[in-house]
Amino acid sequence: xxxxxxxxxxxxxxxxxxxxxxxxxxxxxxxxxxxxxxxxxxxxxxxxxxxxxxxxxxxxxxxxxxxxxxxxxxxxxxxxxxxxxxxxxxxxxxxxxxxxxxxxxxxxxxxxxxxxxxxxxxxxxxxxxxxxxxxxxxxxxxxxxxxxxxxxxxxxxxxxxxxxxxxxxxxxxxxxxxxxxxxxxxxxxxxxxxxxxxxxxxxxxxxxxxxxxxxxxxxxxxxxxxxxxxxxxxxxxxxxxxxxxxxxxxxxxxxxxxxxxxxxxxxxxxxxxxxxxxxxxxxxxxxxxxxxxxxxxxxxxxxxxxxxxxxxxxxxxxxxxxxxxxxxxxxxxxxxxxxxxxxxxxxxxxxxxxxxxxxxxxxxxxxxxxxxxxxxxxxxxxxxxxxxxxxxxxxxxxxxx
Amino acid sequence: xxxxxxxxxxxxxxxxxxxxxxxxxxxxxxxxxxxxxxxxxxxxxxxxxxxxxxxxxxxxxxxxxxxxxxxxxxxxxxxxxxxxxxxxxxxxxxxxxxxxxxxxxxxxxxxxxxxxxxxxxxxxxxxxxxxxxxxxxxxxxxxxxxxxxxxxxxxxxxxxxxxxxxxxxxxxxxxxxxxxxxxxxxxxxxxxxxxxxxxxxxxxxxxxxxxxxxxxxxxxxxxxxxxxxxxxxxxxxxxxxxxxxxxxxxxxxxxxxxxxxxxxxxxxxxxxxxxxxxxxxxxxxxxxxxxxxxxxxxxxxxxxxxxxxxxxxxxxxxxxxxxxxxxxxxxxxxxxxxxxxxxxxxxxxxxxxxxxxxxxxxxxxxxxxxxxxxxxxxxxxxxxxxxxxxxxxxxxxxxxxxxxxxxxxxxxxxxxxxxxxxxxxxxxxxxxxxxxxxxxxxxxx
Numbered sequence: 064x065x066x067x068x069x070x071x072x073x074x075x076x077x078x079x080x081x082x083x084x085x086x087x088x089x090x091x092x093x094x095x096x097x098x099x100x101x102x103x104x105x106x107x108x109x110x111x112x113x114x115x116x117x118x119x120x121x122x123x124x125x126x127x128x129x130x131x132x133x134x135x136x137x138x139x140x141x142x143x144x145x146x147x148x149x150x151x152x153x154x155x156x157x158x159x160x161x162x163x164x165x166x167x168x169x170x171x172x173x174x175x176x177x178x179x180x181x182x183x184x185x186x187x188x189x190x191x192x193x194x195x196x197x198x199x200x201x202x203x204x205x206x207x208x209x210x211x212x213x214x215x216x217x218x219x220x221x222x223x224x225x226x227x228x229x230x231x232x233x234x235x236x237x238x239x240x241x242x243x244x245x246x247x248x249x250x251x252x253x254x255x256x257x258x259x260x261x262x263x264x265x266x267x268x269x270x271x272x273x274x275x276x277x278x279x280x281x282x283x284x285x286x287x288x289x290x291x292x293x294x295x296x297x298x299x300x301x302x303x304x305x306x307x308x309x310x311x312x313x314x315x316x317x318x319x320x321x322x323x324x325x326x327x328x329x330x331x332x333x334x335x336x337x338x339x340x341x342x343x344x345x346x347x348x349x350x351x352x353x354x355x356x357x358x359x360x361x362x363x364x365x366x367x368x369x370x371x372x373x374x375x376x377x378x379x380x381x382x383x384x385x386x387x388x389x390x391x392x393x394x395x396x397x398x399x400x401x402x403x404x405x406x407x408x409x410x411x412x413x414x415x416x417x418x419x420x421x422x423x424x425x426x427x428x429x430x431x432x433x434x435x436x437x438x439x440x441x442x443x444x445x446x447x448x449x450x451x452x453x454x455x456x457x458x459x460x461x462x463x464x
Numbered sequence: 465x466x467x468x469x470x471x472x473x474x475x476x477x478x479x480x481x482x483x484x485x486x487x488x489x490x491x492x493x494x495x496x497x498x499x500x501x502x503x504x505x506x507x508x509x510x511x512x513x514x515x516x517x518x519x520x521x522x523x524x525x526x527x528x529x530x531x532x533x534x535x536x537x538x539x540x541x542x543x544x545x546x547x548x549x550x551x552x553x554x555x556x557x558x559x560x561x562x563x564x565x566x567x568x569x570x571x572x573x574x575x576x577x578x579x580x581x582x583x584x585x586x587x588x589x590x591x592x593x594x595x596x597x598x599x600x601x602x603x604x605x606x607x608x609x610x611x612x613x614x615x616x617x618x619x620x621x622x623x624x625x626x627x628x629x630x631x632x633x634x635x636x637x638x639x640x641x642x643x644x645x646x647x648x649x650x651x652x653x654x655x656x657x658x659x660x661x662x663x664x665x666x667x668x669x670x671x672x673x674x675x676x677x678x679x680x681x682x683x684x685x686x687x688x689x690x691x692x693x694x695x696x697x698x699x700x701x702x703x704x705x706x707x708x709x710x711x712x713x714x715x716x717x718x719x720x721x722x723x724x725x726x727x728x729x730x731x732x733x734x735x736x737x738x739x740x741x742x743x744x745x746x747x748x749x750x751x752x753x754x755x756x757x758x759x760x761x762x763x764x765x766x767x768x769x770x771x772x773x774x775x776x777x778x779x780x781x782x783x784x785x786x787x788x789x790x791x792x793x794x795x796x797x798x799x800x801x802x803x804x805x806x807x808x809x810x811x812x813x814x815x816x817x818x819x820x821x822x823x824x825x826x827x828x829x830x831x832x833x834x835x836x837x838x839x840x841x842x843x844x845x846x847x848x849x850x851x852x853x854x855x856x857x858x859x860x861x862x863x864x865x866x867x868x869x870x871x872x873x874x875x876x877x878x879x880x881x882x883x884x885x886x887x888x889x890x891x892x893x894x895x896x897x898x899x900x901x902x903x904x905x906x907x908x909x
Contacts, residue, residue, distance in 0.1 A: 107585040205672050205701065214673035214702050215603040216577040218610055220633075221901050235904040236636075239614055248615070261589070335585070337607055339578040378586055384570050413517045413572055 071281050074363060078277050082270040085109055086260045093257035100387060101379060106250055106263035108378050110334045112371045113266070113273040114327050119354040119366030120273075120280050121323020125316050126352070127361035128289060130296035134189045134348050135176070135196025139169040139321040141203060141343035143328025145210070148217045148338045155227035156219075156238040158247065158268070158333035162326065169325020170318055177317035181310055184299065196348055204340035216339035240333050242268065247334050265334045272330060273367075276323060281363060283319070292316050324351075357426055359433030368434045376419050383411035500830045501616040501908030502592045509564040509829065511536070511816070512571065512593035514584050514608060515622065519575035520702065520729035521600035523763045524808040528598055528622055529570060530801055531809035535816035538796070539566045546796040547817060550789040550845035555824035562823055573599055575702070577607035584608050588615050594829050595620060597815055600728065600808060602626030602675035603702075609638035616908015618831045620815040623808040625727070625759050626675035627682070630859035631898025636905040637831055639838055639853065641818065641860045642811045645675070646893055648758045648778040649682030651864040651886035655776060657690045660721065660754055667719035668697035669710055669734055671726050679725045679758050695719040700726070700734070707734040711741050720748035722755045731757060732767035739771045760867055763806045765879035772869030772879060779865045781810040781847050782880060790847040804877050814846045818853075832905040850888070856895035857902070861888045 067075060081088065090104030103109070122136055143165035150161035180191040203211040211217055219237050223230050232238040239246045247265035254260075283289050291312050294302055302309050332338055341347070350373065358369025388407055392400040410418045430436045504510070513532045516525035538546045541558035548556050560566050569591040571583030580599065587593040596612055597620040599605045605624035612619035613635040621629055621640040625648070630640050666687060670676040676699065684694050695717050700710050711734065714722055722743060726734050738744075738755055746753040757764075760777030783794045783804035793813065797805040805813070818838065826833035839855035848862040867880040 102590070105586060105590040107582065107589050111582070205699065214577075215628075216607055218607070221903060231903075234906065236613065236906055237610070237903070335581060335611070337577060337581060337610075339576060339607075341576045341578055378582070381572060382569070382583075382586065 065278065067281060067285070071285065071363075075278060075281060078364065078367070079274055082113065082274055085112070085266075085270070086262050090258060090260055094259045095257060097391070100383065103375055103379060104261060106248065106261055106266050107334075108374065109263065109266045110269050110330075111374045111378070113269045114330045114334070115351075115354065115370035115374055116367040117269075117273050117276045117330070118324055118327035118351055119358065119370040120276050121320040121327070122351045123320075123355050123360060123362075123366040124280060124283060124292075124323065125320035126355055127366075128284070128292035128296060129313055129316050131181075131184065131313060131317070132189045132352065133180075133192040133317070133320075134345065134352070135192035135194075135199075136320070136324050136351050137343050137345070137347035138176070138196040138199040139173055139324035140328040140331075140347065141199065141338065141340070142172045143169040143325030144332045144338035144342055145203070145217060145328075146325075147329040147332035148219070148336055151219055151225075151240055151332065151336050152217075152223040153226065155225060156240055157228070158240050158242055161240070161333055162272075162329040165329025165332065166322050166325045169328065170322040172325075173318045173321025174314070177314050177321070181313050181317060193345060193348070196343060197345055200340060200343040200345070203343055211338070211340060214340060216337050219336045240336050269330045269334065272326060276326065277363075277367070284363060288312070288315070353423060357423060357433055359435035362433070362435045365433050365435040372434065373419065376415055376422075380411050380415040380418060381413065385412070499907060500832070502588065502594045504564055504592070504594060504829060507564055508567040509561055510587075510591055510593045511566060511568045511819075512584065512587035512591065512596040513568055513598050514571045514573050514580060514587065514596055515598040515812075516575045516600050516604075517572040521575050521727070522729075523767070524600040524623055524728055524761070524806065525573070525598075527763065527806045527809040528600065528812040531797070531805060531813040532568065532598070532816060534797055534800055535813045536566045536568055537800075539816070539820050543800070544792075544796050547789050547793045547813070547846055550792050551817060551821070552844040553821050553825070555821050556817065561820045562827070562829070566820070569593060573601070573604050573608075575601045575604060577603050580604040580608050581611050584611055585615075588612075588617055593617070594831075595819055597819070598622040598812060599624060601673070601702075602629055602678075603673045605629050605640075606633045606674065609633065609635050613637045613903065613906055616831060616906045618819065618834055620819050622812045622815065624675070625679065627678040627898050628674045628900075630857045631678075632900040634857050634859075634900050634902050636835060636858075636902045639815070639818075639835075639858045641815050641851075641853075643778075643780050643862070643864055643891070644859070645679040645682040645758070647864050647891040648679065649686035650891045650893075651778050651866050651884075652683065652756070652758060652776065653686035653690055655866050655884060656687060656756065659776070661751075662691040664692045664721050664751075665695045665719045665749065666692055666721040666723050666756075667695050667714050667717055668723045668725060669707070670697055670699050671730055672699040672701050675727070676725050680723075683723055683725070683756075683758050692721070700730070702730065704730065705733055707737040708741075710734070711737040711743070714738070714743065715741070715746060715748065715753075718749070720751050720753055722753070724755065724757050726757070727759055727761075728764060729767070731764050735768045735771050735775075744771075760880065761807050762804070762877065762879060763808070765869060766876065773871050775869045776883070777867055779867050779880070780807045782807065782865055782867060782882060783810075784878070784880075784882065785847060785865075787845075787847065787849065789845045793847060810847060817846070818843075830907055832907050835905045852888075854895065857898075857900075859895075861892050863888050864891050 090102045092098035146168035147161035147165040150164045176195045245264050250261045250263040295309050354369035355366045359365025388404045392403045515528045537543045573580035584596050595618045599622045602624040605621045609619045619638040627644050670680040757777040760779045765772045822834045822837035826837040838853050841853040844850050851862040864886045866884045868883050870881045
């Protein structure tokens with residue numbers, strides 16, 4: 064279906080189902096229970112899951128297929144965000160033009176940086192992209208302050224022109240980004256005996272984008288173009304010796320993956336009309352590398368899983384403070400309670416980076432194929448004797464070496 | 465790639481399904497019966513404390529959080545009640561707010577607008593907070609304030625000193641108790657003129673974001689009015705920790721005054737560099753070289769240690785004030801944590817009480833009712849003397865303290881001495897000078 068083979072179609076439908084039912088899947092605990100702390104089904108985080116999913120899918124087209132490790136992908140995300148916010152400021156509060164322009168701007172930006180950086184490969188390529196991204200960050204944070212808002216970030220304001228639909232809404236406030244009357248932050252809530260599920264407009268728009276992005280990525284993976292990119296990864300020298308110029312292919316992959324990042328940036332701005340310079344910082348570029356490797360580089364679904372994993376940690380674990388810990392361990396005697404809180408304390412709250420780092424180390428050491436490999440091992444453990452299916456899984460999910 | 469199996473029927477079907485999916489939320493819109501966002505339904509009301517727990521302002525953030533915890537304790541009837549006893553409005557009884565027990569959630573702003581908004585959003589969407597407060601950076605305050613305006617939540621700004629927060633970027637749902645750059649400039653200039661003379665050449669180092677800009681501008685305007693000359697103004701990145709390269713050219717520039725428009729960890733580092741370069745002992749243009757720090761705090765003075773001696777600056781509040789409100793606050797904070805509070809802690813504590821009091825007086829948590837109760841509210845007994853919450857820009861007007869690093873501190877907390885209390889009238893300005901518009905109050909939902 065859709066030009067996919069049976070295996071990919073199944074994967075595609077699984078992703079669609081995951082996106083569509085995320086409001087249920089992410090909120091497994093009743094709102095009043097002690098475990099509600101771990102619910103992730105609120106609009107902002109769900110939006111982040113899919114947006115960073117798109118970012119990581121795009122990154123994976125470059126890194127997973129060609130093996131070129133870009134350390135500056137956040138620059139495209141940031142460029143997309145700024146372009147989108149400017150569109151919301153100047154043209155219309157409707158998010159469609161904003162998202163489109165963000166993809167285009169990021170694409171042009173990627174063409175420029177890719178054209179220069181792709182003259183080198185390996186570590187030199189990584190350093191070049193890192194240098195460009197840091198340059199973009201420094202420009203955005205300081206030199207280009209009139210365009211980017213500097214450290215304060217770029218926001219919509221009452222004084223914007225917004226040519227198509229006016230600077231202010233009926234109530235005299237800044238209009239919220241929307242889609243023909245539906246605002247991105249509009250949500251419907253469904254309360255079922257203690258559970259509360261939130262269906263958010265912005266989330267479903269971003270989810271739709273991710274499904275399309277995912278579909279496109281499957282098609283690229285399975286196309287002759289994808290095969291050429293894999294060949295670049297396995298032995299670029301040999302390809303050059305056969306008289307084939309690989310640079311157009313790698314440049315195309317670089318631009319496509321930059322446009323994915325731009326799409327993610329545009330969506331971020333559409334969900335919340337603010338673009339800050341730190342979106343371009345090298346830590347943000349490093350984050351997408353982590354996401355891809357954690358999930359499984361070169362696999363289709365891996366980057367999405369990795370993105371979800373990291374964003375979950377960032378938003379849920381970082382909010383567990385000592386108070387919450389004391390509540391958890393309240394049933395124990397005082398001394399032991401305090402002791403346990405002291406032990407756990409460095410790993411939650413602002414220490415979430417530490418937990419994430421440990422998890423990352425464990426994954427890289429024990430599951431080099433990322434979370435996807437973990438899933439495969441579990442599946443094998445339960446002895447599902449579907450040899451044929453397994454074979455297919457391996458072909459589609461293991462990194463293309 | 466081929467799209468060979470895309471048929472007309474398939475396209476129409478997909479289009480119809482997608483259209484129905486997009487239209488669905490309009491029919492499902494279920495919130496809206498309460499009239500405003502996150503109306504508390506149970507027997508508790510949740511406040512969101514969004515403070516920097518990492519980055520250059522982490523010390524301030526930690527102190528803000530202590531103050532919030534103390535305020536919640538007092539609101540719920542615990543402790544000695546702190547400033548609730550000295551507050552001129554007696555609406556608060558120690559039984560929570562409007563009979564609901566006060567609960568709170570915390571988040572880390574990381575002193576980055578993006579991260580701060582993500583954290584505030586999760587408080588609003590996940591935890592159901594009716595009010596967001598905190599922050600120690602104007603960049604963050606402006607970003608979170610506009611988020612709260614969009615979401616229909618009250619924002620009680622923490623430590624934010626830029627003119628923009630209640631100037632260019634003011635919002636109907638945002639309120640600030642802290643003073644601003646303009647007030648610092650207006651209060652400092654006369655003292656500087658008295659002590660350093662009218663013929664001075666100043667060199668500015670400025671943190672590169674909106675607070676730095678407005679502070680530099682305020683100090684420049686007010687000192688140039690005295691007759692000073694500004695030699696140069698150099699912007700430094702917020703994340704900078706080593707200021708040697710910025711301080712090195714100062715002595716050669718012909719300046720005899722260095723103005724550090726830095727706060728928190730930035731100021732500690734830049735001042736230390738300046739002292740290491742021997743600026744304190746240096747002579748320029750036949751005068752003693754002097755350093756000025758427009759916005760001072762005890763935490764900064766503590767971080768910079770010996771280096772702050774004799775340096776002028778301004779502050780919103782200081783624990784050594786002897787009015788009833790300040791004494792009550794210092795006592796209950798000191799009893800709980802063992803050291804006196806900073807100005808960041810003070811403003812956050814006061815903002816929480818002001819919010820609670822406004823909700824009591826309005827009889828509702830509706831942001832519009834609370835905004836109405838706060839606008840034009842005059843109060844006393846919260847440590848700054850008589851204070852007005854001006855309706856036009858949601859800025860508090862009160863006395864400003866001009867302080868100086870103490871030459872011979874008695875203990876590790878007694879680092880600043882108050883040089884003058886500049887009366888509110890002298891620092892009051894017209895609400896329209898910074899531009900910007902409040903817009904209208906947004907109750908959300």
